[in-house]
Amino acid sequence: MKQSLEDILLNVSKSEIIDLGDLTQAQRLIIHSLIDGLNVKRVGIWLINEEKSAIECKLLIDTFHQTEIESLELHRTDFPNYFSYLDTERTIIASHAETDPATREFTQVYLQPHNIKSMLDTPIRHKGRMIGIICSEQIGQIKEWSDDEITFAGNLSDLYGRALSAYERCVYQKQLEIQNANLESLIQQRTQALETSLSNLKSAQDKLVESEKMASLGNLVAGVAHEVNTPIGIAITGTTHSIELVKELELLLSNNQLSKSKFSESISNIKTTNELIYNNLSRAVDLIQNFKQTAADQTGHTRYEFNLAEYFHNTLSSLKPMLKTHKVTLKTRLTEDIQMYAPPGIFAQIITILAQNACFHAYPKEQSEREFILSLERMDTRIRLTAKDNGRGVPLDLKKRIFEPFYTTNRQGGGTGLGLSILYNLVASQLDGDIKLLSEPNQGCEFILTFPMVLSRFNKNTPD
Ligand SMILES: Nc1ncnc2c1ncn2[C@@H]1O[C@H](COP(=O)(O)OP(=O)(O)O)[C@@H](O)[C@H]1O
Numbered sequence: 304m305k306q307s308l309e310d311i312l313l314n315v316s317k318s319e320i321i322d323l324g325d326l327t328q329a330q331r332l333i334i335h336s337l338i339d340g341l342n343v344k345r346v347g348i349w350l351i352n353e354e355k356s357a358i359e360c361k362l363l364i365d366t367f368h369q370t371e372i373e374s375l376e377l378h379r380t381d382f383p384n385y386f387s388y389l390d391t392e393r394t395i396i397a398s399h400a401e402t403d404p405a406t407r408e409f410t411q412v413y414l415q416p417h418n419i420k421s422m423l424d425t426p427i428r429h430k431g432r433m434i435g436i437i438c439s440e441q442i443g444q445i446k447e448w449s450d451d452e453i454t455f456a457g458n459l460s461d462l463y464g465r466a467l468s469a470y471e472r473c474v475y476q477k478q479l480e481i482q483n484a485n486l487e488s489l490i491q492q493r494t495q496a497l498e499t500s501l502s503n504l505k506s507a508q509d510k511l512v513e514s515e516k517m518a519s520l521g522n523l524v525a526g527v528a529h530e531v532n533t534p535i536g537i538a539i540t541g542t543t544h545s546i547e548l549v550k551e552l553e554l555l556l557s558n559n560q561l562s563k564s565k566f567s568e569s570i571s572n573i574k575t576t577n578e579l580i581y582n583n584l585s586r587a588v589d590l591i592q593n594f595k596q597t598a599a600d601q602t603g604h605t606r607y608e609f610n611l612a613e614y615f616h617n618t619l620s621s622l623k624p625m626l627k628t629h630k631v632t633l634k635t636r637l638t639e640d641i642q643m644y645a646p647p648g649i650f651a652q653i654i655t656i657l658a659q660n661a662c663f664h665a666y667p668k669e670q671s672e673r674e675f676i677l678s679l680e681r682m683d684t685r686i687r688l689t690a691k692d693n694g695r696g697v698p699l700d701l702k703k704r705i706f707e708p709f710y711t712t713n714r715q716g717g718g719t720g721l722g723l724s725i726l727y728n729l730v731a732s733q734l735d736g737d738i739k740l741l742s743e744p745n746q747g748c749e750f751i752l753t754f755p756m757v758l759s760r761f762n763k764n765t766p767d
């Protein structure tokens with residue numbers, strides 16, 4: 304190949320424009336290289352459509368007429384002969400374009416109007432397929448295409464194929480970047496949505512936990528109301544009785560019928576009644592006092608030193624009515640001399656949850672012997688609290704599950720399934736302790752809680 308042509312080819316091949324992915328620049332470079340190398344006036348790049356029924360001009364530069372054309376179309380139906388030559392996928396070398404069998408169809412409509420004498424069409428190949436041609440045309444005079452020129456034009460066509468690959472790569476890359484960006488924003492949106500629903504779930508759970516606490520508090524309130532009712536009822540009866548006795552004394556006195564013996568008998572009666580009133584009102588006051596403490600403890604976090612057994616007795620007195628309603632006999636074995644420094648409400652909650660579950664879950668309807676035994680023992684530096692019932696027990700495969708939040712076998716009866724999970728959390732996170740459940744079907748349940756006597760988390764010297 305002629306040196307000058309080789310130089311041009313080398314320059315184009317080395318030019319970064321070809322691999323840049325900018326097809327417009329690459330087209331111009333290739334067309335101008337052909338115009339220079341072949342010494343022609345007119346070069347166009349044409350692409351064949353998918354159906355091979357037309358070719359479309361991408362860019363045509365005519366330096367003779369000083370024009371540039373984009374988007375011109377030639378159809379197979381108009382130039383069937385030319386298209387059948389294209390179908391062979393070979394270079395069309397038409398030095399005498401007007402008479403060449405491949406190009407003579409163009410004579411009147413194309414060659415003569417533009418004064419084109421010779422044509423050289425080199426196929427553009429891309430991924431092994433011919434996808435178009437580069438058409439070099441000589442204006443004004445016949446040009447005999449030399450072998451060098453034909454090879455040169457063919458090589459530039461191949462370089463156009465390379466430019467097209469770079470362009471496609473660029474498009475894919477951009478699509479990929481867009482997709483990546485979309486994906487990132489999608490992930491961000493999804494993460495956001497997940498975070499929102501997680502926090503909704505958390506707050507719903509918090510609400511449920513709160514409502515479970517309130518429900519157990521409600522049970523305590525009901526218990527206290529019931530307990531307080533009895534002494535106040537007795538006090539009211541006593542007061543009425545006392546009033547009657549005083550009235551009778553007044554009447555006897557005003558009628559001068561009051562004997563000394565009657566007087567001392569009535570006074571002694573009144574004294575006894577007053578004592579009864581006093582004792583019962585004191586009991587009511589105690590109960591209310593206890594409850595106030597329990598309720599405050601259960602909702603608050605104030606910690607202080609207290610006697611565990613005594614606190615258990617107080618809490619249990621509020622739970623007795625519930626146990627009674629369910630015909631459950633309460634037995635206690637509480638070691639008396641254990642002092643704790645902690646928020647006592649934790650223990651009120653623990654006992655309430657265990658007693659409630661015994662009442663609501665442990666016993667089949669027909670079972671009449673119902674026992675709930677609460678014991679408290681000291682073992683070295685630890686304390687063991689046991690709640691044992693003699694009910695239906697928990698099947699082996701459910702032993703772990705019953706501590707899961709929301710697991711309940713009594714949803715239709717209003718169970719939240721949170722009792723034991725709250726219990727578990729209280730024991731594990733507040734008391735640094737652990738829970739064991741011994742249970743066999745029909746052998747009852749025994750919940751064994753152990754925890755250290757001195758809770759470092761509630762160290763007396765650290766503030767609340
Ligand atoms: N003493 C018990 N005897 C038998 N089953 C029990 C006992 N305590 C708890 N369970 C079972 O554990 C489940 C979970 O209890 P809990 O977490 O307190 O939720 P809930 O009382 O709302 O059902 C209960 O639904 C019940 O099936």
Ligand SMILES: [Mg+2]
Nearest residue numbers: 659660722723
């Ligand atoms: Mg429960």
